[in-house]
Amino acid sequence: MRPEEIVNLEAYPILDPSDPKRAALVARLKKELDEKQYVSLPDFIKPEARQKAVADAMAALPNAHHNGSRRNCYLYRQGDPSLPDDHPSNIMMEASSRMLAYDRFADDCPVKTLYHWEPVRQMVAEIVGSETLYDNEDPCQPVNLLCYQTGDRSAWHFDSVNAFTMTLMLQASESGGDFEMVPNTRTDDDPNHDYVTRVLKGDCPQDAVSVAREAGALCIFRGCNSLHRVSPVEGATMRIMGVFVYETEPGIVGDPEVNATVYGRAQATA
Numbered sequence: 001m002r003p004e005e006i007v008n009l010e011a012y013p014i015l016d017p018s019d020p021k022r023a024a025l026v027a028r029l030k031k032e033l034d035e036k037q038y039v040s041l042p043d044f045i046k047p048e049a050r051q052k053a054v055a056d057a058m059a060a061l062p063n064a065h066h067n068g069s070r071r072n073c074y075l076y077r078q079g080d081p082s083l084p085d086d087h088p089s090n091i092m093m094e095a096s097s098r099m100l101a102y103d104r105f106a107d108d109c110p111v112k113t114l115y116h117w118e119p120v121r122q123m124v125a126e127i128v129g130s131e132t133l134y135d136n137e138d139p140c141q142p143v144n145l146l147c148y149q150t151g152d153r154s155a156w157h158f159d160s161v162n163a164f165t166m167t168l169m170l171q172a173s174e175s176g177g178d179f180e181m182v183p184n185t186r187t188d189d190d191p192n193h194d195y196v197t198r199v200l201k202g203d204c205p206q207d208a209v210s211v212a213r214e215a216g217a218l219c220i221f222r223g224c225n226s227l228h229r230v231s232p233v234e235g236a237t238m239r240i241m242g243v244f245v246y247e248t249e250p251g252i253v254g255d256p257e258v259n260a261t262v263y264g265r266a267q268a269t270a
């Protein structure tokens with residue numbers, strides 16, 4: 001499929017950089033991201049493109065890496081015995097999902113076409129306030145299909161590496177699989193450990209916002225300082241999410257240790 005057949009260009013007129021409708025759209029989305037730490041773009045892709053991506057994910061599913069782990073909100077599997085039991089580093093939570101790396105699903109999958117298409121990359125750069133964005137050049141990381149079957153979930157965590165995260169809901173679960181976020185749980189200067197502990201212990205449900213995402217919705221969020229999680233998926237329908245990783249510098253490849261844990265790749269021995 002050509003990119004113009006994938007993106008809902010009527011709702012998102014991103015083709016012509018000089019189109020005032022495009023400028024107004026991007027300005028609105030940027031403002032919303034800055035204010036709320038997330039912004040959702042419903043019906044970003046057309047139904048046929050979404051169906052093709054779902055079929056690609058289902059065909060590739062036997063190649064997925066099952067990630068089941070107990071980890072803290074900083075994504076480490078080990079706590080820190082020098083810290084108290086109720087320090088966030090020592091609060092371990094269960095997470096489980098199935099990850100399809102970039103090189104494990106079809107090259108003509110619409111999520112790959114979108115990822116490499118300049119009008120989308122440029123739109124995202126403007127929304128996140130970054131001058132230029134580059135494709136990630138790792139064999140595993142650029143765009144992934146993240147699948148959750150019944151019982152899979154993601155526990156409260158901060159995203160560690162990227163200034164923003166972009167997801168595209170390809171297929172929602174029948175129930176569960178809700179995305180919740182606590183905006184600005186910490187800042188770059190203040191790890192806010194006491195508050196993080198209270199959120200992890202379930203003491204602040206009023207501070208969590210539920211981000212509604214229907215199938216076809218693109219979501220951009222700043223997950224580095226805002227705790228977020230996905231509630232356990234229920235029902236027979238697989239929750240399938242495209243996850244896009246853009247970089248602010250060219251030529252970025254992944255850390256072999258990350259690729260070993262996230263994608264189950266063997267680490268080369270020196």
Ligand SMILES: O=C(O)CCC(=O)C(=O)O
Binds near residue numbers: 167
């Ligand atoms: O599956 C989701 O909705 C969110 C996944 C997530 O936390 C992430 O990509 O950082």
Ligand SMILES: [Fe+2]
Binds near residue numbers: 165223
């Ligand atoms: Fe995350």
